[in-house]
Amino acid sequence: MDITSLTEIPYSYYSLPFCKPQEGVKDSAENLGELLMGDRIENSPYKFKMHTNETEIFLCQTKPLSSDEFKVFTSRIDEMYQVNVILDNLPAIRYTKRDNFLVRWTGYPLGVKIQDTYYVFNHLKFTVLVHKFEETNVASVMGAGDASEVIPSDKPGSDIPGYMVVGFEVTPCSFQHNAESLKSLKMYGKYMSKISCETNTVTMGIKENEPVAFTYEVEFVESDIKWPSRWDAYLKMEGAKVHWFSILNSLMVITFLAGIVLVIFLRTVRRDLTHYEELDKEAQAQMNEELSGWKLVVSDVFRVPGYPALLCVMVGDGVQILGMAVVTILFAALGFMSPASRGTLLTGMLFFYMILGILAGYVAVRMWRTIFSGDHKGWVSVCWKVACFFPGIVFLILFVLNFLLWGSHSTGAIPFSLFVILILLWFCISVPLTLVGGYFGAKAPHIEYPVRTNQIPREIPAQKYPSWLLVLGAGTLPFGTLFIELFFIMSSIWLGRVYYVFGFLFIVLILLVVVCAEVSLVLTYMHLCVEDYKWWWKSFFASGSVALYIFLYSINYLVFDLKSLSGPVSATLYLGYSLFMVLAIMLATGTVGFLSSFWNGRLYELAVYSDSKLLFHFRDSLNLLPGKLDELAKNLCPSLGSKGSIDYENVSLSNLESDKEKLVDYMKQDILLLGGVMQKAQDIYYQLFRLDIVTKITLSSVALRYLSFEIL
Numbered sequence: 001m002d003i004t005s006l007t008e009i010p011y012s013y014y015s016l017p018f019c020k021p022q023e024g025v026k027d028s029a030e031n032l033g034e035l036l037m038g039d040r041i042e043n044s045p046y047k048f049k050m051h052t053n054e055t056e057i058f059l060c061q062t063k064p065l066s067s068d069e070f071k072v073f074t075s076r077i078d079e080m081y082q083v084n085v086i087l088d089n090l091p092a093i094r095y096t097k098r099d100n101f102l103v104r105w106t107g108y109p110l111g112v113k114i115q116d117t118y119y120v121f122n123h124l125k126f127t128v129l130v131h132k133f134e135e136t137n138v139a140s141v142m143g144a145g146d147a148s149e150v151i152p153s154d155k156p157g158s159d160i161p162g163y164m165v166v167g168f169e170v171t172p173c174s175f176q177h178n179a180e181s182l183k184s185l186k187m188y189g190k191y192m193s194k195i196s197c198e199t200n201t202v203t204m205g206i207k208e209n210e211p212v213a214f215t216y217e218v219e220f221v222e223s224d225i226k227w228p229s230r231w232d233a234y235l236k237m238e239g240a241k242v243h244w245f246s247i248l249n250s251l252m253v254i255t256f257l258a259g260i261v262l263v264i265f266l267r268t269v270r271r272d273l274t275h276y277e278e279l280d281k282e283a284q285a286q287m288n289e290e291l292s293g294w295k296l297v298v299s300d301v302f303r304v305p306g307y308p309a310l311l312c313v314m315v316g317d318g319v320q321i322l323g324m325a326v327v328t329i330l331f332a333a334l335g336f337m338s339p340a341s342r343g344t345l346l347t348g349m350l351f352f353y354m355i356l357g358i359l360a361g362y363v364a365v366r367m368w369r370t371i372f373s374g375d376h377k378g379w380v381s382v383c384w385k386v387a388c389f390f391p392g393i394v395f396l397i398l399f400v401l402n403f404l405l406w407g408s409h410s411t412g413a414i415p416f417s418l419f420v421i422l423i424l425l426w427f428c429i430s431v432p433l434t435l436v437g438g439y440f441g442a443k444a445p446h447i448e449y450p451v452r453t454n455q456i457p458r459e460i461p462a463q464k465y466p467s468w469l470l471v472l473g474a475g476t477l478p479f480g481t482l483f484i485e486l487f488f489i490m491s492s493i494w495l496g497r498v499y500y501v502f503g504f505l506f507i508v509l510i511l512l513v514v515v516c517a518e519v520s521l522v523l524t525y526m527h528l529c530v531e532d533y534k535w536w537w538k539s540f541f542a543s544g545s546v547a548l549y550i551f552l553y554s555i556n557y558l559v560f561d562l563k564s565l566s567g568p569v570s571a572t573l574y575l576g577y578s579l580f581m582v583l584a585i586m587l588a589t590g591t592v593g594f595l596s597s598f599w600n601g602r603l604y605e606l607a608v609y610s611d612s613k614l615l616f617h618f619r620d621s622l623n624l625l626p627g628k629l630d631e632l633a634k635n636l637c638p639s640l641g642s643k644g645s646i647d648y649e650n651v652s653l654s655n656l657e658s659d660k661e662k663l664v665d666y667m668k669q670d671i672l673l674l675g676g677v678m679q680k681a682q683d684i685y686y687q688l689f690r691l692d693i694v695t696k697i698t699l700s701s702v703a704l705r706y707l708s709f710e711i712l
Contacts, residue, residue: 009410009570013042013083016076016110017069019060019214021045022187032350033343035418040411041086047188048087048218051130051163055217056191061182062212070208073110074118082107085170087128092170093233096199104233108172112202119202121172123195124216129167129223166223166230174202177213191215231338247507253481254514260522300458301528302449305536308371309382311594314540316364316386318591321584322513323356324349329509333502354430360386361437362444369446376442383438387431390587394580395422401576404569460532467527471538474523475545478515478589482508482546483553490557494574513592516543520593539597544590547582554578630673637676644669 014025021043028041045059065073084107085092094105111120173195181192195215206212225232305311328349331337337344364386365379398414405413485508488501523542524535558574630643646666656663 009405009408009573010040010412011076011081011409012040012411013044015409016073017062017065017212019045019062019187031343031347032418032421033346033348035343036346036414037343037412039342044085045187046085046124046126046216046218048126048128051220053219056193056195057216057218058182058185058187058189058191059214059216060187061214064209064211065206067208070206073120073206074113077109077111077113077118077120080109082109085168087126087168088165090165090168090230091234092126092168094170094172106234108170111174111206114202117205119174120204120206120212121174122177122204122212122214123173123175123197125171125173125197126216126218127167127169127171128165128218128220129169129225130163130220131166131223131226133162133164163220163222164227164230166225166227167233171197171199173197173199174204175215176203177215182213247504247511251511253477254511254518258518260518300454300533301535303453303457303533304371305534307537309368309378309385311536311540312364312368312371312382313385313389314587315367315591315594316360316382317390318587318589318594319363320353320356320360320386321390322588322591323359324353325509325588326506327352327356329502329506333506350425354425354433357387357430357433358437358440361434361439362441363437365438365441366444366446369442374446379438379442380435383435384431386438387426387434390583391426391430393583397576397580401573404572408569458531458533460534461530463530463532467532467538468541470526471523471542472545472548474519474542475547475549477519478512478543478546479549479553481511481515486550486553487557490554490561494557494562512589516546516589516592517596519543520597524597535597536594540590540594543593544586546589547586550585551578551582554582632677632681633673636680637673640673640676641669643673 014020022045023043026043028043030039030041034041082105091106092108094108096103096105108121108124111118113119175195175197177191178193185191195217197217204212328337328345331348332345337348361383364382365376368379368382369376399419402414402419485505489505520539520542524539527533527535527538554575558571562574633640633643644666646663
């Protein structure tokens with residue numbers, strides 16, 4: 001048993017003057033996820049006998065409430081604290097009627113305040129739903145967590161039936177006991193008078209210096225619910241139409257953005273390709289002089305961004321968080337993380353996050369080497385920053401919030417020993433795996449840019465509006481795809497409701513990734529059109545800015561949906577946990593946007609690399625051929641010989657004169673092979689498709705012309 005409320009400060013059940021079990025208070029074994037969530041399960045004084053109904057069972061009468069105990073009791077009633085009871089791993093369900101609807105809750109409230117009087121629920125009516133075991137010769141069926149153990153009877157041929165617990169309900173009541181009738185009663189004795197449990201009447205008001213008596217009753221009801229279906233009452237999906245509306249809303253946003261991206265490619269790339277194919281040399285030269293917009297920033301697009309190490313670190317952490325979210329939600333949707341196993345979801349998230357450190361290190365280091373043209377120096381430093389950036393911020397937030405929980409004597413405070421365990425997991429598993437991933441990233445070939453970068457950066461023209469304003473506004477589109485599902489998630493986290501529609505959540509996550517990629521592509525293209533080539537960070541925050549709107553939504557949820565949450569400590573805890581969640585979302589969505597823009601940047605460069613016609617044909621014509629020049633020459637024109645090689649690392653201005661003859665011979669052979677390969681390729685393409693690739697720029701232009709011949 002434990003006590004929780006909307007204040008997010010859980011307390012032990014016995015922090016209030018309740019009856020304690022005769023054998024003493026004992027804590028149950030808990031996993032890592034339960035400890036992080038602040039779940040502390042303690043044994044209770046309530047005792048049941050299988051399939052034996054009992055009424056008017058007396059537990060105890062407390063000592064007269066002291067002034068401090070009275071203040072604590074009343075304050076927790078004001079803060080809507082409720083008691084969570086578990087029987088055979090099933091939380092107690094409480095049903096209430098509201099507007100002719102039956103509302104389902106878990107646990108029961110401590111009490112209620114009517115006018116200026118506080119009433120406590122001191123009598124509990126338990127209803128245990130049991131399913132009769134189908135086999136005879138069974139004395140009892142004991143449930144333990146998610147499994148049941150059948151205990152055979154000692155007497156052969158015994159007809160004693162066995163039962164499995166398949167449901168657990170509680171009805172709290174406030175009942176004023178007769179003080180004289182309590183004097184001679186002992187624990188588990190029978191109260192003399194009949195106790196009428198009426199939910200719409202409260203009579204036991206608590207007052208200072210007066211005791212409180214507690215009683216209970218239990219009723220066993222046979223049910224047709226079978227053991228595998230006993231969690232259906234908790235996982236019953238409500239509001240399915242709302243979830244489908246959320247998905248439909250996301251699909252509409254995706255379709256809208258996909259249309260914009262399609263228009264961009266059809267109206268710009270295709271038009272430019274057509275112009276390059278049809279214009280003669282004079283028109284080509286004239287157009288090169290009149291180039292504008294994104295065609296002018298070809299040699300600046302891949303210029304090293306500001307704070308490159310931080311960008312690589314954030315992208316690496318984003319890949320790790322996104323991978324953890326996808327794998328965890330997928331496993332939960334497939335049913336591997338049942339709510340019956342408390343804390344499993346959080347434990348699984350930690351496990352997958354640590355394992356995916358190898359992916360974070362690989363992506364960050366390879367991005368680092370790509371930015372610096374293959375230089376692998378400093379990759380160890382990048383790995384350490386990846387391994388410590390996000391976890392370090394999380395530990396800092398948890399440490400500050402933990403001080404607040406320690407000061408409030410809450411069971412939600414993380415024990416010091418657990419902090420030590422988390423640090424050991426961090427430095428003994430996560431950090432080494434990140435370094436391993438970084439090692440493979442350092443050994444992997446870096447991504448080569450399709451164009452060279454000028455030494456002198458181009459001046460960015462004055463903009464009509466701040467570019468960051470457009471970036472921040474772009475986050476509204478991804479937010480529009482998930483804000484409906486976000487309400488259910490927030491209600492599950494802060495209102496204690498069971499969330500198990502992970503199938504819907506997985507679909508929403510996939511749609512969110514698609515929207516973030518499309519938004520970043522469109523924003524990157526718009527910045528290049530105004531000759532703003534500093535797209536690296538803007539593509540990251542174009543989709544990552546959705547986190548800002550989620551944080552604003554969290555504040556709105558705090559103000560309008562958590563009205564009972566009172567006190568600066570509770571508000572600080574709420575905002576601290578929200579900040580942690582928002583940071584993770586920002587890194588994950590920002591990474592999606594950046595990587596989509598980075599990989600699609602090659603397509604832009606394929607169309608706009610046009611410093612001179614000869615150079616443009618030289619680079620892009622090779623895209624029509626499936627292989628490297630040396631391999632193509634061996635297959636298509638072996639009589640021309642091999643390409644040869646040059647030690648590029650040792651070529652410098654000082655030895656150009658001495659190595660002039662060797663370098664010139666290498667270039668002559670390279671040009672000879674290129675001419676032979678292109679001539680042979682020209683013959684092959686003409687024989688197959690009746691197309692002259694000399695007039696074509698890219699593979700897409702060849703396909704477009706072939707399609708027009710065959711269909712049109």
